[in-house]
Amino acid sequence: xxxxxxxxxxxxxxxxIVIKECYLLLxxxxxxxxxxxxxxxAGCSSExxxxxxxxxxxxxxxxxxxxxxxxxxxxxxxxxxxGRLLAKHLESTLDGxxxxxxxxxxxxxxxxxxxxxxxxxxxxxxxxxxxxxxxxGELLEFPGHSFKxxxxxxxxxxxxxxxxxxxRKDMLEGGIQSPADILKADGLxxxxxxxxxxxxxxxxxxxxxxxxxxxFVGGYPGSGKxxxxxxxxxVNMATDAAHAYLNEVVPTLEQQNLNxxxxxxxxxxxxxxxxxxxxxxxxPTVNELxxxxxxxxxxxxNWDSILTMIQIDQTMQHVFLGPPGMDEEAMKTFQAxxxxxxxxxxxxxxxxxxxxYVPDAVDAARATEVLSATALVSSETQDFxxxxxxxxxxx
Numbered sequence: 001x002x003x004x005x006x007x008x009x010x011x012x013x014x015x016x017i018v019i020k021e022c023y024l025l026l027x028x029x030x031x032x033x034x035x036x037x038x039x040x041x042a043g044c045s046s047e048x049x050x051x052x053x054x055x056x057x058x059x060x061x062x063x064x065x066x067x068x069x070x071x072x073x074x075x076x077x078x079x080x081x082x083g084r085l086l087a088k089h090l091e092s093t094l095d096g097x098x099x100x101x102x103x104x105x106x107x108x109x110x111x112x113x114x115x116x117x118x119x120x121x122x123x124x125x126x127x128x129x130x131x132x133x134x135x136x137g138e139l140l141e142f143p144g145h146s147f148k149x150x151x152x153x154x155x156x157x158x159x160x161x162x163x164x165x166x167x168r169k170d171m172l173e174g175g176i177q178s179p180a181d182i183l184k185a186d187g188l189x190x191x192x193x194x195x196x197x198x199x200x201x202x203x204x205x206x207x208x209x210x211x212x213x214x215x216f217v218g219g220y221p222g223s224g225k226x227x228x229x230x231x232x233x234x235v236n237m238a239t240d241a242a243h244a245y246l247n248e249v250v251p252t253l254e255q256q257n258l259n260x261x262x263x264x265x266x267x268x269x270x271x272x273x274x275x276x277x278x279x280x281x282x283x284p285t286v287n288e289l290x291x292x293x294x295x296x297x298x299x300x301x302n303w304d305s306i307l308t309m310i311q312i313d314q315t316m317q318h319v320f321l322g323p324p325g326m327d328e329e330a331m332k333t334f335q336a337x338x339x340x341x342x343x344x345x346x347x348x349x350x351x352x353x354x355x356x357y358v359p360d361a362v363d364a365a366r367a368t369e370v371l372s373a374t375a376l377v378s379s380e381t382q383d384f385x386x387x388x389x390x391x392x393x394x395x
């Protein structure tokens with residue numbers, strides 16, 4: 001390794017430049033015109049200059065690199081907004097401070113992005129998957145879902161806001177005054193995306209648990225279209241992420257005195273405990289609503305299936321995945337960067353401004369645990385989930 005300290009001319013006075021190979025050093029000197037320079041050369045031998053002896057040599061794993069987060073969502077999707085925010089702050093916590101960019105690769109229900117990282121991404125950690133996962137695709141072997149998440153290098157994940165199920169207040173004469181009033185309403189129509197979508201399954205299972213009489217209408221392309229359908233009266237019930245419910249649903253429906261929140265899905269913490277989201281402290285969780293109506297905690301196959309959906313689908317909704325056999329240093333570097341990126345004041349400020357809440361980081365060990373839970377689902381629960389999809393598809 002060659003270390004050059006210039007004391008001559010041409011604008012390099014007082015600067016130190018490190019060149020790793022001696023032949024490159026000589027080429028560099030010829031390029032500048034060595035006869036016109038006065039310089040000192042140190043360390044041009046077979047021995048390297050250590051980073052301790054020369055701080056200029058010190059570099060992080062990702063120094064000078066560009067890291068690409070492959071996302072299976074459209075560029076306008078809310079999840080992409082989260083991805084861009086994370087990319088910005090990962091630049092500061094990934095060792096070497098690389099550029100981090102988002103590349104959208106939508107199609108085939110996110111499978112294009114998954115398969116690209118699984119089969120084509122380089123092992124050096126410069127290309128990783130970020131975004132939603134399809135636990136149900138793995139569990140139920142949906143068409144096109146030809147892999148298991150255990151095949152990836154698991155880097156970590158992100159816990160997003162839980163779901164809130166709501167209805168139009170005017171579905172009952174005199175208005176729905178409390179969530180339990182929904183049991184008195186007739187003609188309930190729940191608007192959703194596809195019947196196979198985890199949000200739709202978990203939310204309609206919650207309605208079944210409390211005993212609501214409804215039917216499901218799917219096929220809406222996204223949450224925005226569903227909200228518009230609720231406002232117009234085309235459907236009268238739906239579910240949304242808590243932050244979107246607070247920022248999009250409440251202001252719109254409250255203007256016409258139409259908002260009637262029913263229940264939220266509880267969060268599952270690392271200790272396996274169900275907790276209420278601080279985003280919606282005044283909305284009962286589905287298990288709290290059940291207990292209010294029936295005087296005892298929920299139990300049985302329906303409740304067990306809701307718990308399974310919370311565990312495998314609504315815990316750590318977004319995930320970071322590297323390709324199989326990812327370089328070990330890259331893996332450890334990336335795993336160590338996620339939580340610090342999301343723990344800064346800057347991240348919290350931007351998340352509150354853009355998302356209206358701060359998502360939580362999920363470390364690699366917990367992410368592995370969550371992804372592994374799919375393989376532990378009982379055949380009885382799996383059959384119940386499949387029956388829910390079939391029923392919702394039949395309306």
